[in-house]
Amino acid sequence: MKLTLRIWRQSDREARGKMVSYKLDDVSADMSFLEVLDVLNEQLTTAGEEPVAFDHDCREGICGACGMVINGVAHGPQKLTTACQLHMRHFKDGDTIDVEPWRARAFPVVKDLVVDRGAFDKIIQAGGYISAPTGSAPDAHATPVPKPAADAAFEAAACIGCGACVAACPNGSAMLFTAAKVAHLGALPQGQPERASRAAAMLHAHDEADFGGCTNAGECTAVCPKGIPLTVIGSLNHDILGSTIRGR
């Protein structure tokens, strides 16, 4: 396959970036999108140019490190797929493909396609945990979890924190990410003691990080590589309203 990649190049946080075109002549349809970037970087390095910086880790679609907006869609055109698992057979020979970083004030570009997703850590630190005594592991049957609750928690826990929801949201909101964590912990007995304060604290951290507000447009769930449903946002709203009405 012959491809033209137009990639956002930005040398550091302060620099002004721009889209730069690169031609690739020998791309296999079985390559993943990140492997194409690897090939491009080999070419650039050989030519003495600066390679394209991008985040990646497991390349198995489960770590949440990779992420780029491909032709305007977070993680590219294939549903339920991370950029590392996106294969070139979904593109046509001769295609021009635009590659941009996640765009959000809360995710400043560090270099090229790499953004600082530290704002997600701040949201987790605000309440995305349960408090439990550490030490020896508790017996597996010590806290019974109803099957529907376990299923609901697992569905939400599948979130890998990649940030595609933020990149896709017309409001630059991180509500799907925040709500997935709230729904995950709120569905389990271990999450109940902090449930009331968790949603409010995480929402506060979300708003403080300059993410936008959710308008239930559903873009997030359409691009989410893990298929986190929009209903988790209802769980967050439910917990927020519940804690506000009960006054605790």
Add this chain to the structure above:
Amino acid sequence: MVASGTRDRAVVATKESSAPRRNASYRSTVGIKVVMAVTGLLFLTFLVLHMAGNLKIFFGAESFDHYAHWLRDIGAPALPHEWFLWIQRGVLTLALVGHVWAAATLALRAKRARPVGYAHRPKVQGSYAARTMRWGGVIIFLFLVWHLLDLTVGVVNPVGNPATPYANVVAGFAPSRWPVTLFYALAVVAVGFHVRHGLFSALRTLGQRTANGERWARVAALGFAILLCVGFLVVPFAVLVGWVG
């Protein structure tokens, strides 16, 4: 990592005290949406009643005019003439202020949240209704101004006599005034789209959180949107083709 129970509690205590607030304020992004949802539901209730009242026109001029005058005496004798109407207008105006405040605040937040846009941005995958909430809302507001001048104040209505609402409607939607009727029809369709996403969104904001409930919320939103469109459009259509008049 092994830690004593005492130390764990200490860690929890610090985290709790450093948590900025336990309750979300009305200025949080969810609080703003609650204002949006509650005021929106108020509008929806009003619109359904307004639509039902409009259909009185099919019972004839006397029945319609009687209904219009009765509206001015709701609550009598406890409430003096037109008091209920003014209370309702006051509540709806406050709701409008809240609704617009919420929309403007969220729109400004959204603008600030993405200072650098995408070079390549296809249309968002969400529904047309979701995409057009903000501009749709502006169009509905402009229509509202015209609509009040036309059929409430009467200054832009050919008859404009508060004593004869039936005659006002018939004159207002007369075939010769087709551009007005067209504008009315477009605005009603805009309301339909607005309600389609708005009702779904309001239910979600107020805590609707199950997959089954989501299906019902979508059905209800679409149902109300169609109901309002049909109910509001049938009156000018009837005047236009001469069923009423």
